[in-house]
Amino acid sequence: MSKIGVFVCHCGENISATVDCARVAETAGNYDGVAFSVDYKYMCSDPGQNLIKNAIKEQGLTGVVVASCSPRMHEPTFRKACAEAGLNPFMCEMANLREHCSWVHEKGEATTEKAIDLVRILVEKVKYNHSLNEIKVPVTKTALVIGGGIAGIQASLDIANTGHKVILIEKDPSIGGHMSQLSETFPTLDCSQCILTPRMVEVAQHPNITLYTYAELESLEGFIGNFKAKIRRKSKSIDEKLCTGCGLCTTKCPVKKIPSEFNEGLGKRTAIYVPFPQAVPNKPVIDRANCTYYIKGKCKVCEIVCPTGAIRFDQEDQIMEVEIGAIVIATGFTVKQPDFFPEYGYGKFPDVITGLQFERLASASGPTLGEIRRPSDGKIPEKIVFLACAGSRDPAKGIPYCSKICCMYIAKHAMLYQHKVHGGKSYVFYMDIRAGGKQYEEFVRRAIEDDGVNYVRGRVSRIYEKNGKLIVAGVDTLLNAMPVEIDADMVVLATAGVANEGAEELAQKLHVSYDPYKFFAEAHPKLKPVETNTAGIFLAGACQAPRDIPESVAMASGAAVKVAALFSKDELTREPIIAVVNRQAPPVYSSCVGCFLCVSACPYQAIEKEEIKNRNGEVIKSIAKVNPGLCQGCGTCVAFCRTKSIDIQGYTNEQMYTEVMALLNEY
Amino acid sequence: MTLGFYPGCSLKGSSREYAESVLALAKAFDINLEEINDWNCCGATAAHNMNKELSLALPTRILSLAEKQGLKEIVVPCAACYSRLTVTKHELAEDSALCSAVTESNGLEYTGSVSVLNVVQFLDKYITPNLEGKVVKPFDHKVACYYGCLLVRPHEILKFDREEDPQSLDTLMLKSGATPIDWAFKTECCGAGLSVSRTSSVGRLSGKIIGDAKDRGAETVIVACPMCHSNLDMRRDAINSYLGEKIDIPVLYITQAIGLAIGLDRKELGLQRHFVKVTV
Ligand SMILES: Cc1cc2nc3c(=O)[nH]c(=O)nc-3n(C[C@H](O)[C@H](O)[C@H](O)COP(=O)(O)OP(=O)(O)OC[C@H]3O[C@@H](n4cnc5c(N)ncnc54)[C@H](O)[C@@H]3O)c2cc1C
Ligand code: SF4
Ligand code: SF4
Numbered sequence: 001m002s003k004i005g006v007f008v009c010h011c012g013e014n015i016s017a018t019v020d021c022a023r024v025a026e027t028a029g030n031y032d033g034v035a036f037s038v039d040y041k042y043m044c045s046d047p048g049q050n051l052i053k054n055a056i057k058e059q060g061l062t063g064v065v066v067a068s069c070s071p072r073m074h075e076p077t078f079r080k081a082c083a084e085a086g087l088n089p090f091m092c093e094m095a096n097l098r099e100h101c102s103w104v105h106e107k108g109e110a111t112t113e114k115a116i117d118l119v120r121i122l123v124e125k126v127k128y129n130h131s132l133n134e135i136k137v138p139v140t141k142t143a144l145v146i147g148g149g150i151a152g153i154q155a156s157l158d159i160a161n162t163g164h165k166v167i168l169i170e171k172d173p174s175i176g177g178h179m180s181q182l183s184e185t186f187p188t189l190d191c192s193q194c195i196l197t198p199r200m201v202e203v204a205q206h207p208n209i210t211l212y213t214y215a216e217l218e219s220l221e222g223f224i225g226n227f228k229a230k231i232r233r234k235s236k237s238i239d240e241k242l243c244t245g246c247g248l249c250t251t252k253c254p255v256k257k258i259p260s261e262f263n264e265g266l267g268k269r270t271a272i273y274v275p276f277p278q279a280v281p282n283k284p285v286i287d288r289a290n291c292t293y294y295i296k297g298k299c300k301v302c303e304i305v306c307p308t309g310a311i312r313f314d315q316e317d318q319i320m321e322v323e324i325g326a327i328v329i330a331t332g333f334t335v336k337q338p339d340f341f342p343e344y345g346y347g348k349f350p351d352v353i354t355g356l357q358f359e360r361l362a363s364a365s366g367p368t369l370g371e372i373r374r375p376s377d378g379k380i381p382e383k384i385v386f387l388a389c390a391g392s393r394d395p396a397k398g399i400p401y402c403s404k405i406c407c408m409y410i411a412k413h414a415m416l417y418q419h420k421v422h423g424g425k426s427y428v429f430y431m432d433i434r435a436g437g438k439q440y441e442e443f444v445r446r447a448i449e450d451d452g453v454n455y456v457r458g459r460v461s462r463i464y465e466k467n468g469k470l471i472v473a474g475v476d477t478l479l480n481a482m483p484v485e486i487d488a489d490m491v492v493l494a495t496a497g498v499a500n501e502g503a504e505e506l507a508q509k510l511h512v513s514y515d516p517y518k519f520f521a522e523a524h525p526k527l528k529p530v531e532t533n534t535a536g537i538f539l540a541g542a543c544q545a546p547r548d549i550p551e552s553v554a555m556a557s558g559a560a561v562k563v564a565a566l567f568s569k570d571e572l573t574r575e576p577i578i579a580v581v582n583r584q585a586p587p588v589y590s591s592c593v594g595c596f597l598c599v600s601a602c603p604y605q606a607i608e609k610e611e612i613k614n615r616n617g618e619v620i621k622s623i624a625k626v627n628p629g630l631c632q633g634c635g636t637c638v639a640f641c642r643t644k645s646i647d648i649q650g651y652t653n654e655q656m657y658t659e660v661m662a663l664l665n666e667y
Numbered sequence: 668m669t670l671g672f673y674p675g676c677s678l679k680g681s682s683r684e685y686a687e688s689v690l691a692l693a694k695a696f697d698i699n700l701e702e703i704n705d706w707n708c709c710g711a712t713a714a715h716n717m718n719k720e721l722s723l724a725l726p727t728r729i730l731s732l733a734e735k736q737g738l739k740e741i742v743v744p745c746a747a748c749y750s751r752l753t754v755t756k757h758e759l760a761e762d763s764a765l766c767s768a769v770t771e772s773n774g775l776e777y778t779g780s781v782s783v784l785n786v787v788q789f790l791d792k793y794i795t796p797n798l799e800g801k802v803v804k805p806f807d808h809k810v811a812c813y814y815g816c817l818l819v820r821p822h823e824i825l826k827f828d829r830e831e832d833p834q835s836l837d838t839l840m841l842k843s844g845a846t847p848i849d850w851a852f853k854t855e856c857c858g859a860g861l862s863v864s865r866t867s868s869v870g871r872l873s874g875k876i877i878g879d880a881k882d883r884g885a886e887t888v889i890v891a892c893p894m895c896h897s898n899l900d901m902r903r904d905a906i907n908s909y910l911g912e913k914i915d916i917p918v919l920y921i922t923q924a925i926g927l928a929i930g931l932d933r934k935e936l937g938l939q940r941h942f943v944k945v946t947v
Contacts, residue, residue: 342832348849396823462831464851466882471851 002127003035005061009043009068015097018107019115028119035059044074049081056085063126067095067119088131093122124662128655134573135628139225140325141567149177151541151552152330153199158560160208164567169215174279175200177332183362186412187443200280224536225325225572233318237286242310245282249302258290264357267367272302326536326563333542336391336496343462350376351490358492362416372420374490381489385472386410387460388430391496399496404546406494407434411444414453427454429474497546512537519545530559538562577650578631581624592623592645598637606630671733671741672700675748682893684937688922689744691935703733709751723769726755731775740782742789746817746892749785757824786891787835795842803930805844808947811885812836814853815895843928850883852876857898870905873898877906881914887947888918901942917945
């Protein structure tokens with residue numbers, strides 16, 4: 001005979017304001033098999049837990065139903081309390097009176113009746129619970145970091161410094177990400193390369209980090225602690241072991257007019273190229289789409305000049321399989337292409353450029369060696385206009401959210417311009433100045449007050465060319481919506497920060513969720529900002545939302561700690577909520593008839609065939625067997641099984657039917 | 668073939684030449700434009716600034732009458748009328764309660780079955796496919812196509828052309844042998860109704876339009892709206908005094924320009940009615 005305890009929680013007023021908790025407890029107390037029933041203000045508090053523990057000990061309870069909040073919140077708390085009192089933790093069930101009842105209904109008779117029903121079905125269910133034990137799985141203590149921007153770099157270094165192995169993959173020929181393109185960084189104006197390159201070198205030299213550039217994730221299988229990843233190492237067309245990075249090939253390559261991605265199209269590169277001087281690794285790749293040899297079958301100049309014979313035209317992509325225990329996604333962001341604003345004339349007027357292009361102009365390693373010169377004729381612009389929110393905060397045509405970084409980098413750009421072009425005039429058109437952050441507001445004030453940048457609060461409706469000037473037509477909303485026109489020499493658009501192209505596919509490969517803007521979704525907006533909904537996969541940097549460098553780095557260190565915590569144990573425990581194929585005494589062995597429909601149904605390839613042999617080693621029967629390491633407890637196989645031979649532990653067919661019957665008052 | 672025709676007030680008054688050229692063009696292509704019987708004012712700017720239901724009831728009555736007359740498509744050359752009719756159709760389709768209230772007050776059946784075509788859509792659908800071969804005097808001029816505020820806005824409702832850098836008039840003019848120029852004032856406001864109450868503002872706003880067209884070498888400005896036409900043409904004195912120079916670039920309705928290209932008579936196209944002499 002079961003001896004079940006029912007513990008009804010008020011959750012302060014969260015439940016008791018709409019549900020008559022005393023009546024729920026009293027009614028439950030009258031059910032068959034219920035030995036103890038009580039209501040209490042905070043069941044999760046120490047006294048509340050003690051109430052449960054004492055009842056288990058004193059009444060010799062065989063099952064517990066806690067009627068409180070969602071099991072997502074407190075299931076571990078109550079299971080642990082049961083375990084401490086000597087009851088198997090899986091003999092504890094939770095009825096969700098809060099999210100499923102009190103929060104969604106008005107106070108009233110029917111609400112209390114529903115609460116009673118929720119308790120009742122779990123009382124019946126728990127009668128069929130069995131003691132279960134957690135499953136132990138080993139942990140592969142190697143992390144995969146995807147994306148080698150500042151976030152990926154920081155996460156890799158932090159994990160590697162805890163003594164664990166890291167595999168870092170970067171799709172481009174060099175690590176560094178957007179930060180490597182930046183000139184100086186807000187709010188301190190320190191040179192981006194100067195603070196970044198030491199980290200890049202550290203990654204390359206760290207004994208615990210294996211770096212694969214020009215590499216992307218092909219596919220992923222497995223689960224926390226036990227992932228298997230396939231990585232595509234795109235062909236660089238060189239033998240990296242032989243290449244010394246002398247750079248001779250890049251100086252001799254005849255294809256010299258390819259717009260450089262690193263310089264945002266403002267400079268040119270060759271077909272065999274190293275994206276920038278401080279690249280890590282500092283070895284070239286051949287861009288096959290633009291290489292004369294791959295297009296026309298002739299050239300091979302690089303092969304001729306290479307002193308070490310490192311060029312490999314026939315090199316193919318390599319698919320590599322690695323085992324890893326955790327993943328950090330750090331694939332960053334991109335900026336929206338500004339062509340969707342025909343009224344701003346990007347693409348039509350060469351001197352309308354993006355913020356990233358301005359970074360390259362202001363950067364000592366850029367096409368103008370750090371001088372602000374306009375692309376059309378190389379002149380130094382005497383008047384420059386910066387447009388904030390180009391696409392941001394624009395639900396009609398762009399994106400509804402604030403890109404967050406632009407207000408700050410615009411202030412930086414205007415400041416850099418004023419420092420470099422003495423006597424120049426700069427204007428910023430903005431909607432609001434969003435400068436929340438340590439020393440950020442002060443930074444913007446410095447731009448306005450010390451450097452004399454003219455901030456105009458209003459939007460720009462059109463940019464057009466007239467007499468060699470770019471006429472920026474806008475409005476000043478602080479001057480009673482007065483139209484303003486500025487005849488500028490150059491215009492910089494702060495284009496919205498958006499998710500990478502292909503972020504969706506990557507999310508699908510990784511089985512993590514993404515938000516409506518295709519940024520990767522965190523597991524909880526406040527309490528789990530670096531976790532994804534998939535255990536063992538973490539987020540760092542601007543792949544989750546537009547983020548500046550300090551935030552990206554903080555997130556990366558946070559993700560690294562999560563990985564280190566995971567790797568601090570040799571084994572992981574998993575809930576035993578997995579499928580099992582029933583086994584019986586000979587001569588039946590199992591009701592499974594070996595049709596193996598379940599094998600094809602299982603989305604996790606967790607079902608294998610097992611041969612049952614007699615003492616002489618002859619096969620008597622072939623039946624299905626679930627690999628507890630792979631099974632995710634989704635239940636698909638249960639639905640497929642014709643002979644009802646598979647059950648999910650903790651959610652057996654018997655338990656489910658019992659719940660339904662209880663709800664129909666058949667007990 | 669017969670299509671419905673809603674002239675609206677302007678085409679019966681200050682911009683008779685627009686009506687004349689639309690009808691002449693239709694005739695040249697064997698299209699019968701049948702005027703909606705007993706039509707009323709679309710409400711223009713006044714109605715929707717004062718009373719929403721009235722501003723919807725007026726266009727709805729026009730659409731109901733067109734339905735009653737058995738018309739499937741109606742051509743609405745005035746950009747403002749076109750906007751009012753299209754916005755009304757959209758609002759009634761979105762809100763059935765509003766739709767019943769409005770139709771009830773009109774006392775006429777309304778099903779929303781009539782399609783509304785602006786002049787560009789009309790030309791695109793019925794004239795340009797048969798234009799080739801008919802062009803006897805290519806309109807070989809540099810033209811600045813001016814769309815004004817209403818022809819392509821609001822995009823969510825009209826779903827026609829690009830709102831910030833429209834191309835449809837340019838494409839039509841290209842087919843008639845013209846060279847459309849790229850310029851900055853395609854959709855800037857001409858001053859609209861301030862024409863009467865603050866003519867000097869129209870001088871300034873329309874002045875920028877005409878000034879830019881001239882600076883970029885346009886020989887003609889092409890329009891598809893009676894209001895735009897009257898501001899750019901009739902208010903040329905105000906424009907010239909704002910600009911401090913005398914600009915005599917003529918302003919043609921697109922239908923007049925195409926009419927000239929296919930060799931229609933200048934009088935039939937109403938060119939003599941313009942304030943700025945049409946020299947092209
Ligand atoms: C114009 C401009 C100016 C800025 N100025 C400043 C500033 O002054 N101060 C500041 O704090 N912040 C600034 N920022 C913000 C800064 O650039 C970001 O905070 C930072 O780059 C985010 O780093 P990240 O590593 O998350 O992403 P990223 O820098 O975008 O790096 C992501 C990396 O992942 C790689 N990757 C992407 N997809 C894949 C894939 N599928 N597989 C493998 N690798 C992949 C990319 O190639 C890239 O190397 C600025 C941004 C812009 C646009
Ligand atoms: S020439 Fe050869 S060794 Fe030198 S950078 Fe090119 S591939 Fe490497
Ligand atoms: S950060 Fe500033 S400029 Fe960028 S989207 Fe937000 S408000 Fe606009």
